[in-house]
Amino acid sequence: MNQEKTALFTIFGGTGDLAKRKLYPSLYRLYKKGFLKEHFAVIGTARREWTNDYYREIVMETIKDLADSTEEATKFASHFYYQAHNVTDTEHYSELKELSTKLDEKYQLENNRIYYLAMSPNFFGTITEHLKAEELITNDGFNRLIIEKPFGHDYESAAILNDQIRASFHENQIYRIDHYLGKEMIQNISAVRFANAIFESMWNNRYIDNIQITLSESIGVEERGGYYETSGALRDMVQNHILQVVSLLAMEPPIELKDEEIREEKIKALRSVRIFKPEEVRHYFVRGQYGASTVHDEKSLGYREEQNVDPASQTETFVAGKVMIDNFRWAGVPFYIRTGKKLREKGTQINIQFKGMPLNLFSEDHTTPQEPNVLTIYIQPTEGFSLQLNSKKIGQGLETELLNLKHKNSAETSANSPEAYEKLILDCLNGDSTNFTHWDEVAQSWKFVDVIRQAWNKETPEFPNYPSGSMGPVCSDQLLEKDGFKWFWNPTGE
Numbered sequence: 176m177n178q179e180k181t182a183l184f185t186i187f188g189g190t191g192d193l194a195k196r197k198l199y200p201s202l203y204r205l206y207k208k209g210f211l212k213e214h215f216a217v218i219g220t221a222r223r224e225w226t227n228d229y230y231r232e233i234v235m236e237t238i239k240d241l242a243d244s245t246e247e248a249t250k251f252a253s254h255f256y257y258q259a260h261n262v263t264d265t266e267h268y269s270e271l272k273e274l275s276t277k278l279d280e281k282y283q284l285e286n287n288r289i290y291y292l293a294m295s296p297n298f299f300g301t302i303t304e305h306l307k308a309e310e311l312i313t314n315d316g317f318n319r320l321i322i323e324k325p326f327g328h329d330y331e332s333a334a335i336l337n338d339q340i341r342a343s344f345h346e347n348q349i350y351r352i353d354h355y356l357g358k359e360m361i362q363n364i365s366a367v368r369f370a371n372a373i374f375e376s377m378w379n380n381r382y383i384d385n386i387q388i389t390l391s392e393s394i395g396v397e398e399r400g401g402y403y404e405t406s407g408a409l410r411d412m413v414q415n416h417i418l419q420v421v422s423l424l425a426m427e428p429p430i431e432l433k434d435e436e437i438r439e440e441k442i443k444a445l446r447s448v449r450i451f452k453p454e455e456v457r458h459y460f461v462r463g464q465y466g467a468s469t470v471h472d473e474k475s476l477g478y479r480e481e482q483n484v485d486p487a488s489q490t491e492t493f494v495a496g497k498v499m500i501d502n503f504r505w506a507g508v509p510f511y512i513r514t515g516k517k518l519r520e521k522g523t524q525i526n527i528q529f530k531g532m533p534l535n536l537f538s539e540d541h542t543t544p545q546e547p548n549v550l551t552i553y554i555q556p557t558e559g560f561s562l563q564l565n566s567k568k569i570g571q572g573l574e575t576e577l578l579n580l581k582h583k584n585s586a587e588t589s590a591n592s593p594e595a596y597e598k599l600i601l602d603c604l605n606g607d608s609t610n611f612t613h614w615d616e617v618a619q620s621w622k623f624v625d626v627i628r629q630a631w632n633k634e635t636p637e638f639p640n641y642p643s644g645s646m647g648p649v650c651s652d653q654l655l656e657k658d659g660f661k662w663f664w665n666p667t668g669e
């Protein structure tokens with residue numbers, strides 16, 4: 176079967192970090208697998224004055240660990256062209272148009288265009304406006320726009336940005352990247368739910384006690400302090416990745432596993448997420464910021480000591496919260512979410528805690544609760560599942576002990592599974608927007624997050640409030656304790 180795709184990629188920000196670390200290697204993987212062959216070309220653009228040759232050298236450098244031979248890498252890189260371009264300069268777009276037409280003819284690209292905006296969102300509106308005005312959008316062939324996060328910094332700014340982009344591209348031409356949606360195990364949530372009757376039949380408030388989602392990072396902000404100061408964990412992780420995971424866990428079964436059907440269900444789930452009143456925020460959401468600590472004689476910097484960070488910064492590097500979904504399926508079930516930097520262990524996992532037995536026949540008074548059944552979905556770095564069960568302890572008596580059924584993808588399977596960006600670029604080439612976020616999802620997520628942000632802005636937090644290398648501030652544990660729960664994932668760091 177010929178799986179070759181045909182398109183011209185124009186990468187704005189072609190000299191940047193994202194392009195070098197993610198985009199070029201992903202395009203190369205698609206090339207190696209035969210999705211890209213003869214009929215593709217890439218224009219990299221940015222202000223730097225690079226030549227085609229220099230650009231190709233850079234591209235080859237980014238794929239050196241993936242390529243089987245220099246010959247293969249050179250052949251791949253020969254499809255790359257560089258055009259120095261300041262996105263605010265109208266004249267540059269005519270040059271870009273000329274080069275695009277030339278490459279279209281040379282590689283027979285059928286006027287298929289993918290514009291990848293791998294640069295600051297401040298420029299998205301300017302670029303899309305010029306693409307339309309300077310007639311870079313073709314009449315035949317497809318025109319698709321891939322854009323990176325962050326999509327605005329609140330609902331209002333996101334709506335303005337959206338209006339700007341929509342003046343040039345239709346919603347079905349816009350692919351808003353949330354790289355979490357490209358992850359293997361996130362896509363597996365649908366399989367767990369809709370391919371296993373034992374889970375789907377129990378996937379509701381009658382059988383589930385609570386759901387916990389943790390996105391934990393062990394590193395700090397590193398050199399991204401400047402950006403992080405304007406963002407914080409709530410905007411950086413909750414508004415997009417975490418709420419996307421919530422919507423996938425909470426949505427109703429779609430009629431089909433197709434983009435419009437799934438999206439419709441995700442949007443409905445997000446619309447059911449309770450938007451708090453400002454005075455309620457403190458009961459549902461807590462925040463934190465890491466302080467310095469010394470682990471194994473090594474000093475770890477506090478957030479306020481990091482590069483480009485205000486020494487009195489009030490930016491949160493940790494968020495924990497309780498999300499409530501007010502619909503028939505989920506009424507009363509808390510979705511606890513947690514994300515932070517400089518935590519004890521790096522990892523993303525979802526823990527679904529089922530309700531206990533009405534009586535514990537294995538305890539003398541029948542009232543001491545048994546350990547709950549917990550289904551865990553490991554997203555990264557480990558990929559897999561586990562199911563915590565109670566089993567009889569071998570020997571005399573009727574004591575129970577915990578048993579963990581575990582499936583972890585082997586290191587080899589994980590290493591060979593396509594990288595998120597590779598999957599998402601291929602989805603875009605196929606015109607499949609299932610794993611991208613629709614404007615309605617973005618809008619709804621901002622409405623939820625904005626109330627929290629505004630309430631927090633009115634108070635001065637006592638930061639720093641957790642040491643680097645811990646699992647966050649005490650208030651995060653208290654959030655669950657007051658409901659009679661605890662964080663299921665509590666790594667000891669060993």
Ligand code: NAP
Pocket residue numbers: 187188189190191192193194196220221222223260261262263292293294295296323324325
């Ligand atoms: P970056 O390394 O700072 O790259 C920015 C790019 O924009 C550079 O190629 C720069 O090149 C170009 N540029 C800046 N001003 C320009 C102008 N006026 N005209 C033309 N080109 C201009 O940023 P990045 O880390 O790659 O991030 C790009 C986008 O991806 C951002 O939206 C970011 O939030 C998002 N993102 C990045 C990552 C990541 O891992 N890096 C992850 C998730 C999302 P010149 O200086 O040569 O002009």
